[in-house]
Amino acid sequence: MDSLQQMYQQVILDHAKKPHGRMPGVPESVSAAPSYMEMNGTTVAASHQVNPTCGDEITLKLKTKDGKIEDVEWLGQGCSISQASASVMTDLIKGAQFADAHEAEQAFLALMNSRGKGLDDEATEELLGDAIAFTGTSQYPARIKCALLGWMALKDALNQATSAAS
Ligand code: ZN
Secondary structure: OOHHHHHHHHHHHHHHHOOOOEOOOOOOOOOOOOOEEOOOOOEEEEEEEEEOOOOEEEEEEEEEEOOEEEEEEEEEEOOHHHHHHHHHHHHHHOOOEHHHHHHHHHHHHHHHOOOOOOOOOHHHHHHOHHHHHHOHHHHOHHHHHHHHHHHHHHHHHHHHHHHHHO
């Protein structure tokens, strides 16, 4: 293992040990239309995602206002990759505009499709912050779904927040 891979490994271990944004509790399915707008204009959007091949599960909750993600909380259980990935994602999207969060989600999806090669595009890699540590994960098709779990929840919750606000 070279030093870059070792550093990536450490990032994943750190996040898995202490996941950012994870609340105590068991992830639950959310009702069919979980998004709602509060009196003050804040939209709360939630998404529940399961990766049955590994047993990973997440319930992600976004608080958004005026096209911006104000707060991120989630309940999760599963393998270290799934929990660490959701943690890294939380750091990236907290305080982000919808467009920037969407861009990061697209970049992470591209990274997961790179078969371990990375993105070959510095500007896009910069969007990913610590999520670049999952480059190696993209070599293993069975683990890609683990890494994508939180991001799938983000995509779903963002869609809901967008339609609830319009
Ligand atoms: Zn997993």
